[in-house]
Amino acid sequence: MSDELLKGHREAIDRIDAEILKLLNQRAEHARTIGEIKGGGVVYRPEREAQVLARIKSLNTGPLSDEAAAKLFREVMSACLALERPLTIAYLGPEGTFSQAAAIKHFGHAASTQACGSIDEAFRAVESGSADYVVAPVENSTEGAVGRTLDLMVSSPLNICGEVVLRIHHHLLRKGDGVAGILRVYSHAQSLAQCHEWLNKNLPAGVERISVASNAEAARLASKEPNSAAIAGDAAAERFGLTRLAQNIEDEPNNTTRFLVLGGQQTGPSGKDRTSLVVSAPNRPGALASLVEPLSSNGVSMSKFESRPSRTGLWEYVFFIDVEGHVSEPGVARALDALGNVAAFVKVLGSYPQAVI
Numbered sequence: 473m474s475d476e477l478l479k480g481h482r483e484a485i486d487r488i489d490a491e492i493l494k495l496l497n498q499r500a501e502h503a504r505t506i507g508e509i510k511g512g513g514v515v516y517r518p519e520r521e522a523q524v525l526a527r528i529k530s531l532n533t534g535p536l537s538d539e540a541a542a543k544l545f546r547e548v549m550s551a552c553l554a555l556e557r558p559l560t561i562a563y564l565g566p567e568g569t570f571s572q573a574a575a576i577k578h579f580g581h582a583a584s585t586q587a588c589g590s591i592d593e594a595f596r597a598v599e600s601g602s603a604d605y606v607v608a609p610v611e612n613s614t615e616g617a618v619g620r621t622l623d624l625m626v627s628s629p630l631n632i633c634g635e636v637v638l639r640i641h642h643h644l645l646r647k648g649d650g651v652a653g654i655l656r657v658y659s660h661a662q663s664l665a666q667c668h669e670w671l672n673k674n675l676p677a678g679v680e681r682i683s684v685a686s687n688a689e690a691a692r693l694a695s696k697e698p699n700s701a702a703i704a705g706d707a708a709a710e711r712f713g714l715t716r717l718a719q720n721i722e723d724e725p726n727n728t729t730r731f732l733v734l735g736g737q738q739t740g741p742s743g744k745d746r747t748s749l750v751v752s753a754p755n756r757p758g759a760l761a762s763l764v765e766p767l768s769s770n771g772v773s774m775s776k777f778e779s780r781p782s783r784t785g786l787w788e789y790v791f792f793i794d795v796e797g798h799v800s801e802p803g804v805a806r807a808l809d810a811l812g813n814v815a816a817f818v819k820v821l822g823s824y825p826q827a828v829i
């Protein structure tokens with residue numbers, strides 16, 4: 473009886489799958505034609521992709537969650553875009569880093585990812601044309617700003633064209649089982665800091681904590697050394713065949729990293745955008761307040777204000793400001809004009825869609 477019921481539902485699924493496949497290929501044909509219309513120009517349109525994903529979420533009636541539906545369409549768009557032209561995304565490697573996971577979350581699995589030895593090298597890969605876009609970490613909810621990415625954006629000709637928000641889960645990983653015999657734990661300095669309390673409580677005091685260039689590098693070392701463990705995420709655990717001795721060991725349960733996507737293009741408005749700026753203030757009293765005033769007086773909301781040494785003079789600073797809206801919106805445009813009159817230096821790093829998934 474239950475076999476009969478199962479059979480009926482499976483036949484329905486087979487019919488639906490055939491229909492979905494037919495429709496997916498119709499969609500892919502349109503994307504391919506759009507690629508021809510673009511005629512070798514920029515194929516990736518982040519503002520359109522954000523609108524497609526936001527629309528899917530708003531149309532969704534379940535039982536699939538909005539998140540699950542959007543993730544499926546993320547992959548559908550990735551495959552459609554690859555028919556126009558496959559993209560290459562540079563990231564801070566090696567394989568298995570959170571930066572790679574962010575690149576795949578944003579561009580889907582049809583994009584190829586190119587591991588680079590440093591964030592500088594990943595920017596250069598795009599500037600020199602050997603990759604199409606770079607995905608670089610910019611801030612973590614517990615550890616704060618990633619200074620190198622901020623510094624590179626000041627001088628790079630690339631524009632920000634998207635953002636990716638990734639929940640970061642860290643695991644204690646080892647080749648084999650049990651914590652007995654662990655003499656050292658490798659990880660990136662930020663991850664060691666993010667798991668500091670857990671390490672204090674759960675590992676003997678003598679276990680050395682060694683910071684290395686990336687979590688994936690930590691996992692690689694732990695896969696080679698029997699007395700070593702690593703703190704890294706799922707991708708690195710899988711890549712190096714390590715056992716998860718303890719899962720989700722980050723001290724802060726909402727640990728999240730925000731990444732930026734940068735490329736050579738300017739991005740049009742999606743309807744729900746963010747604009748990132750870097751500005752410097754003349755070194756005089758009240759200068760800082762004068763940077764914020766043009767935003768509030770034009771009704772522009774600020775979502776980030778971060779200071780960083782300017783590297784041109786001792787105790788001089790530049791400020792990284794994120795505001796809601798697109799440079800083409802009148803309020804943002806007026807605020808930028810007014811900012812230009814009071815700041816010593818203003819550079820728009822990009823206007824781009826806010827993360828949808």
Ligand SMILES: C=C(O[C@@H]1C=C(C(=O)O)C=C[C@H]1O)C(=O)O
Nearest residue numbers: 503506516517520521549552553
């Ligand atoms: C099809 C297009 O090209 C790409 C693929 C998209 C899609 O599959 O929906 C959306 C935007 C572009 O990144 C388009 O520009 O509309």
